[in-house]
């Protein structure tokens with residue numbers, strides 16, 4: 061049997077950020093397994109927003125967590141780029157959520173007021189403003205706004221990144237620092253043995269002192285045999301990508317962003333269809349109509365690709381970071397918005413796993429909070 065100090069199951073964005081944090085903390089021998097299942101391609105199929113705005117309407121802890129993550133992002137990216145020489149294509153140029161009509165603009169104002177208060181209680185700023193149509197238009201001078209756009213919610217303190225570059229850079233930094241990445245290996249079973257844990261692949265067994273299960277939708281299957289019921293559900297999102305165009309959009313919107321190579325990415329669908337990751341003409345049509353309603357000139361741009369993926373959602377939208385009550389050396393991380401929260405997984409969650417640091421920050425995110 062092979063041995064390690066810590067094993068991470070799942071080499072997506074969550075597992076990679078955490079594994080990187082562990083090797084940065086000199087956690088000993090750290091192995092990260094990833095089965096690279098085509099159906100679990102979330103980390104390679106997302107919108108790439110590094111975002112705090114509007115997040116945490118239903119959970120003040122989550123609002124603060126997202127705000128703190130965004131504060132860490134620019135420095136986190138700079139360090140990762142320096143270490144790996146991979147350009148993450150991070151643009152810290154802000155972000156906006158459009159409004160159609162006066163009612164939506166009023167709802168934006170209420171959201172800003174509420175989250176400003178929530179963040180303020182924790183000594184955090186919430187630098188978001190509500191812009192009228194004219195003010196929003198001045199921020200996107202190369203694009204004409206659709207006639208229904210009444211304004212937007214806007215912050216200059218967030219941005220977007222190339223999620224593929226981010227994933228590649230984290231895996232590279234992890235390996236440069238001595239971590240071992242074992243791709244194309246499915247973990248079939250977890251066997252707790254008191255102070256150690258064994259995991260089984262088709263051909264091998266590995267033993268470790270601590271196990272981190274960051275396997276996206278794979279977490280449930282791995283943990284259910286241990287009597288642990290994870291409170292997550294799948295929610296499909298579909299994205300569409302256009303041909304390359306002259307760059308005109310200076311910062312991302314929640315529904316439309318323009319990447320460094322000029323393509324527009326368009327999204328915003330949320331669907332309850334279990335683990336079906338197919339794309340549908342209905343979602344494409346709705347998303348395209350929405351984007352064209354914001355920026356009418358997108359009607360003349362060709363759409364070239366699309367895909368679907370299922371978010372790992374929790375009932376309150378906030379992450380689950382937990383250790384199993386029956387096996388405290390087995391940790392689980394299951395969440396949406398892992399791109400935005402990425403720095404927290406390296407700088408806060410990894411030290412918690414290693415030696416219990418930051419437990420006061422982590423405990424509100426337990427799986428048990430839903431067992432009422």
Ligand SMILES: Cc1cc2nc3c(=O)[nH]c(=O)nc-3n(C[C@H](O)[C@H](O)[C@H](O)COP(=O)(O)OP(=O)(O)OC[C@H]3O[C@@H](n4cnc5c(N)ncnc54)[C@H](O)[C@@H]3O)c2cc1C
Nearest residue numbers: 072073074095097103107109247276278297397398399400
């Ligand atoms: C349409 C869409 C848009 C999104 N946009 C954003 C965004 O703009 N910003 C943002 O922050 N978030 C966004 N997200 C969410 C983000 O993509 C996820 O939070 C993130 O990818 C989750 O990463 P993960 O590593 O937890 O899970 P995953 O990406 O699912 O990674 C888990 C990995 O574990 C592996 N695995 C599973 N089981 C096993 C096993 N038994 N053995 C070994 N390996 C295993 C899988 O193959 C997989 O590679 C979006 C999601 C969707 C669907």
